Amino acid sequence: MKIVGSNILITGASGGIGGAISRQLAKQGASLVLVSRDDDSLQKMGRELRDSGNNAIAITCDLGQAGQPAALIEEALKRRGGIDILINCAGIQNFGFFADEKPADTEALFTVNTMVPIALINAVLPHMLAKGSGRIVNVGSIFGSIGFPCFAAYSASKFALRGFSEALRRELASSGVGVTYVAPRFTRTPFNRGPVTRMAEILKMNQDDPERVARQVVSAIENDGRDRYLGWPEKIFVRINSILPRLVDASLIKQVELMRPFATESTR
Template structure:
């Protein structure tokens, strides 16, 4: 897709990856509707962009706010060429320590609300006969990590949904991309995750690098991208030989456990 003069609805625009994406997409000539929780931050971001953009507060878990967002998106953008789901929450904790509320919220923010937003946005995109839905997953959505159980599960579900929808929409003109970054230096990862990442020598990308790869996925109309080596190779190994990955993670689990208990 040529991004010049494209209309993009970006969820999670205030985030580390979201704000880097906003900057890079705007520089390519896209018009953006920036959606997230903090209105002031969204307004400030909109002012830094090279192309017209507008920020709108939305709690993606609330049906009435999603509906208002889509009305505004169609009004402001005309049509949605690209819908990017880059909001997310994460807990790095033993499964037993996660509250039922946090478990529910993680699925609502990472999985259920993006799915419902896509369902509401699709009729207009299908009527236009073009467009792309971009779901930001994670390497943890293919390799399930201890102490990230619910986050991993929410991204596994998002990956499955993206694959099914892509196959369902095949030939409609509306594409579906699932992009899985590896660990990235953003506020999503608190000090404990960062310390664990260092102790286990986890590769960490900058949000700018991840955003550049997501932009390329959109420009090239790619269905799937797993970012980083050797992580994307490990995704294949985990698929073919999960016991091998069990063994590799057994050693790391002890280190991870020390950081996962606050």
């Protein structure tokens, strides 16, 4: 899909990956609607893009609050006249042993990672279908294909987003509206802090910069991509896990002992 001149709404725009995607799209001449909760960092991002010549607008919104996703789409449509591309990038993470996870935290995770993207798509889809064109981009995770210990609820929230993306893509096949699912691996952003970052070093997890992830997202949009799994050998592990999950069981079960001190620290 053409980026120049398109109206793009991106959630999580103040974050590491969302910020990098926003900068790259702005450079290519998209009209951006930036969304996140923290007004200061979002306004700062809006100013940065406008100073470099983009017409970005920032809408501060806690998408986890009931009714906010639909209200956001309504406001964006009013201010921009249309939304050609919706990028669902906002996300949160729960790390630790699931027995220690508070039910309210699990609920908040599913709300932001799964229910919010679905609600935003539900609100924007009638407008895209009426126009006969549009693209939805859902930012998932490699953990949305490989159930990862100590990230049980997070993995499940991204499995759900991936399944939703696949089903919707099939449903919309002849509509002119496409669905892209992008699955990054560990990326150096504020998303990973403290024990998660230290654990990633111990487990020798491959790490990407957000700019690299953003380039993949932008290229997936330009090429009407279906899904992109980022990183080598992670994309192969995704395939192996879907065909021979028991092979992956052994190596991930072994890692639980290495993860234990970090997971315990995270939920203390």
